[in-house]
Amino acid sequence: MAQYRKKPAIIDASQWFKHGDHLSVRPRVECFHPDPSANCKHCGKAVSEHGFVDTLEGGHTVCPADWIIEGTAGEFYPCKPDIFPDIYEKVEE
Ligand SMILES: [Zn+2]
Incomplete structure (x- = not known):
């Protein structure tokens, strides 16, 4: 087995806090959830305050506060705010 380092890639990302913050994130309550009044097992906030991508x-x-990252294929995926700074640093102009 050989060692590999991930090639640096510049990605677009923005932090999502509330409905309307990102075009690709829709309200979680519009999607099926067995109990919309339940609290999230990750952040403890109400499911209704969540998005879905x-x-x-x-x-x-x-x-809320998750980062939404645009991948190289134009796809979107979320990243937890405590992990994001370990993987990404801001590109200064
Ligand atoms: Zn949550």
Whole structure:
């Protein structure tokens, strides 16, 4: 086995806090959920405060403050805010 380093790639990302923040994120309550008044097991906030984004691996819940990343194929996927700074740094002009 050899070692590989991920090639640097510049991606577009923005942080999602509420409905309307990102065109690709729709309200979670518009999608099926067994109990819309339940709290999220990740962040503890109400499901109704969450978004939902279609990724290449299927739909994914977006917690408030999650980052929405645009992938190289134009796809979107969420990233938790505590992990994002470990993987990405801002590109300064
Ligand atoms: Zn959550």
